Amino acid sequence: MALPWSSTPEQCQPVAMLQSADHLLSLLLVIGTGGSMPSPQAPPQGCYVAEEAGERTFRCSQAGLSSVPTGIPNDTRKLYLDANQLASVPAGAFQHLPVLEELDLSHNILAHLSGAAFQGLEGTLRHLDLSANQLASVPVGAFVGLQIQVNLSSNPWHCDCALQEVLRQVRLAPGTGTGIVCGPGARPDLVGQEFLPLAGEEELCGAGRGGARRSTDVALLVTMGGWLALVVAYLVHYMWQNREETRRPLKQVPVLPMCSKDPSTLSTAV
Template structure:
């Protein structure tokens, strides 16, 4: 602006026609310019305007005058510095949250979905949006799920961890999802056993098929806390870590015949059978004892009756002859 250059330059550069009144008028114009809001709506304090009154004292030093001018204008340029840097580098404003590689957001059936299928993940990724309702981490290389891995997802309803390499599941893996999680897919992993604590408090439908299950009491307890996904029960088969006589058998068929949460190899059912046999043996013993006592009592009674009977007199030969003659 011509007015600014004349005012900020050395006093010796002023035209001869410039009077003191003209100098004051140009100074007031600069003051009104510095007092206006900038592009972002900021109005800078009047300190920058007050400094204008000091400019005439630097009329003998043009370099010093230029430095003061830059100091006066610098506060007005600071809010625009990020935009200037972006324009200068030819880039774009970075996203506030970078998505993991191979993952993307989508809206499926009106619900926020986050898919990381076949993304080569070896751990649960960071940067999952908090409003995610459906999370797909299937077909990766996840080997474990640590404590509270999904507790920052308060709206999560469906979680797919199928076709991974899960061998361990923490007891607090699904902590924080008790009120929202409804569907969980753990199929086609390497799970031999899972802690019951991981499912306590959850009201979920779970798919546990295609895992090498140990078929132990822990798995039986898990099934008491969850509902199996339709058609997935036949896929819960005992793996190589199970008892030799259970390997290859369907778990649901086994627990219909045998209770696995008892003591000993056969579990509670075998203990129940033993108790039944003992009870039956006790009753049989009582019956036999009663019969023996009954027999002995009858024997003693028979002896007493025999003793009380009158003796039989022998028939004499004379009586016999008299009787025969009379006949």
């Protein structure tokens, strides 16, 4: 007589088969992943994933980061890396985040942005905060193709041609324009002044790559204009000369008297 809690060999067979199937599945997973069991990458210390207003958010505020962290979920829509020790943003740092809409890099020590720092975000990124960093200049190419609203306040700007070109490509976050002030590296007459009024009054791209391009264009236009003026002047002179020729009366050719050495012919004529 079998005890109530005892199990017969027939009852143990399904359990053994399930254990064997689980073992086989685990073995296949190990082989498929190159010999190691897959494990989700944990976020860096001080970072966490959250749902804010129904959107996936990755927060790494005040996490002591010195570089852009790895392990950010690729469905992140809002990324906060503010109040860290980030000194630069390399090329393609966020290109693995195809739906990123908002990026906060404020209150770091950013002094350099790669020209391709925001590569891959052209179709999604809408808000970018670069305030309270150490940015003196930024490459114009870093913002090409981005449809963003950006905060550039509280940086020691050189107030150069590059910044003027950037402001022509982006929209400033409301109320942040007055915070774009020329820093110690700017021209002595610009230090401490707000940049927006200066950018509206003065063309800062008169020298350097952007200015050289404009100077070349102007020189080409002037040269073409000079040649056109010469052609017009020649045509006017040609038409005026032809008109004078048509108005001038024809000169009559004088008829010379016929002279003959024969006296008889002369007397006969008389």
